[in-house]
Amino acid sequence: MSDEMRLDALAIGAHPDDVELACGGTLSKLVSLGYRVGVLDMARGEMGTRGSAETRGREAAAAACELQLTVRDNLELPDGHIWLNEESRVKMARKIRLYRPRVVFTHYWEDPHPDHVHTCQIVREGAHVAGLARYDADTGQERFRPHTIAHFMFPRTAAPTFVVDMTDFAEQKRRAIACYQSQLYDPGSKEPETNLSGEGFLRRVEARQRFYGSLIAVEHAEAFIVREALNVHDPIELLSRKMNMYS
Ligand SMILES: [Zn+2]
Known part of the structure; x- marks a missing residue:
């Protein structure tokens, strides 16, 4: 099999903009470190209160350019009706076998939005069955299972397993989020208001980044x-990084 499609990291969100908001800075940082990074959206966002599927598709493509993603793909599940079933699981397993990401980022398993919760379930099960040789074997794809699934903290509160300093990539993230013009604050818009479109939303995103940054004594973090337990190769390298405790 060719390695052309292979990614180091694949971030999977229910709707276009979920990934940018949750981990846009981390993805941008990974690209700058030389990794091949992709995003897979589960749906086109056609159920969203604001903006059409076409508008949101254009915005997602623009955000992918800002983050310099290798690939941005869409599973084309019906927005608002994302469920774990045989169809969604097979679709997910095929994408995972196609891109073969070592690390997958996705939603946290507890979230107010059912699409986010179900995306998390589909990703976890899809990643598992993608590693079974006899599952969906007729496609000719090789089996593959990601090493780790890391879940977004956004918008839940829980103790993080790890925190990524993305201070140098906060501006890049801001620009990627700004691509989703139809979803954000726009005093001229006649569309109904949402959580995202409120004037204070981006300030709250930044406050969250600064909070996570404060945990490791940097400006911005995700x-x-x-x-699962982390398999650490070199605990000294890992554990001697800056933490707020001794800063
Ligand atoms: Zn969402």
Whole structure:
């Protein structure tokens, strides 16, 4: 099999803009470190209160350019009706076998939005069955299972497993989020208001980044949670990084 499609990291969000808001800075940082990074959206966002599927598609493509993603793909599940079933699981397993990401980022398992919760379930099950040789074997794809699934902390509160300093990439993230003009504050818009479109929304996103930054004594950070134990190669390298405790 060719390695052309292979990614180091794949971030999977229910709707276009979820990934940018949750981990846009981390993805931008990974690209700058030389990793191949992709985003997979589950739906086109056609159920959203503001903006059409076409508008949101254009915005997602523009944000992908800002983040310099290798690929931005869409699973094309019906927005607002994302469920774990055989169809969604097979679709997910095929994408994971196609891109073969070592690390997957996705939603946290507890979230007010059912699409986010179900995306988390589809990703976890899809990643598992993608590693079974006899599952969906007729496609000719090789089996593959990601090493780790790291979950977004946004918008939940829980203790993070790790926190990524993305201070130098906060501006890049801001520009990627700004691509979603139809969703954000626009005093001239006649569309109904949402959480995102309120004037204070971007300030709250920044406040969250600064809060996670304060945990490791940097300006801006994004936090993640991993369910399984981490396999650490060099605990000294890992544990001698700056933490707020001694700063
Ligand atoms: Zn969403």
